[in-house]
Amino acid sequence: MKNLGYKIMVLALIIFLAACEKDYDSFITKITYYPTIELIGDQFMTQLVGEPFTDPGVIVKIGDEVSEPDEVTGTVDINTPGVYTITYSKVNEDGYSAASQRFVGIIDPSVLDNDYTGEYQRTKYGSNTTPAGIAVWTKITDGLYTNNNVGGVPDQAAYIYDVYVFNVINNKIVVPKQPNKLGGVINCTSTIAGTDSDQIDFTPGPVGTECYTWGVKGSGYGTNLRTFTRVN
Structure with a gap:
């Protein structure tokens, strides 16, 4: 009788250890390399x-x-x-x-003499007539610029980041879809309902001359058109 009890205890221990081993295996995870x-x-x-x-x-x-x-x-x-x-x-x-x-x-070769480097101020902000933020254009190479404030938003660091702008022919510019610092993607078009690769008219000129109008399409920006005038 003692032997039978002993055998039952051993069998129970084996079953218990096997169950523990199975549970332990369930915690083992495979390394994923992204x-x-x-x-x-x-x-x-x-x-x-x-x-x-x-x-x-x-x-x-x-x-x-x-x-x-x-x-x-x-x-x-x-x-x-x-x-x-x-x-x-x-x-x-x-x-x-x-x-x-x-x-x-x-x-196109017609852009080789263009240089839009400078500061451009949005003519108004929202429903106000007060001039808004300033966008700084920097020429990277022929036909390629950065614009650090596509929305003309005043005094808000979250909106100050470089967006790349191409000058493709004459004074036509294109802002392709690209990462948006506020999340998702951003691009600009000649109208709010325009296509993602709409060519936008840029009007070069002296200080005080209206230069470009575009709609910003991206998270964190309103849907109204924005006009910018050269100030420096």
Whole structure:
């Protein structure tokens, strides 16, 4: 009888240890290495119309392992001035994804003598007639600028960040969809209802001359048109 009791106790212990081992295994997790995509060369670049385009490519990694993008979308029409977006994407074995974009401006020779560097003030803010914030334009290279206040918002640090603007032909500018510091993406169009790649008229001139009007499309911005005049 004692032997039977002993055997039952041993059997129960074995079952208990097996159950514990099973529970322990349930806490073991697999390491997931997220994909990363690093652009080779500039994210925003320009070249003259008609010149051959060579994609600089990307470096894709999953952990320390070098890989290739799963998909590259977007084309560049070297014969038509405009801004073209190339998107590179990668998904790892667990379904986690990464994507990165490159913006290519095909520019006409008519922009080579243009320089919009300067300060431009919004003519009014909301329903007020008081001049609003100042936007600083900086020329990066022929046909490419940064604008640090697309909304003309006064004295609010959250709205002061660089948005890239292309001058594609004559005095036509394009603000492609790009990351918005306030979240999501941002771009500007000639009208609120315009397409994402609308060409906007820029009117260069001396201080006090009206220069451009655009609608900002992005989280944190209103839907009214905004007019800017050169002040410096």
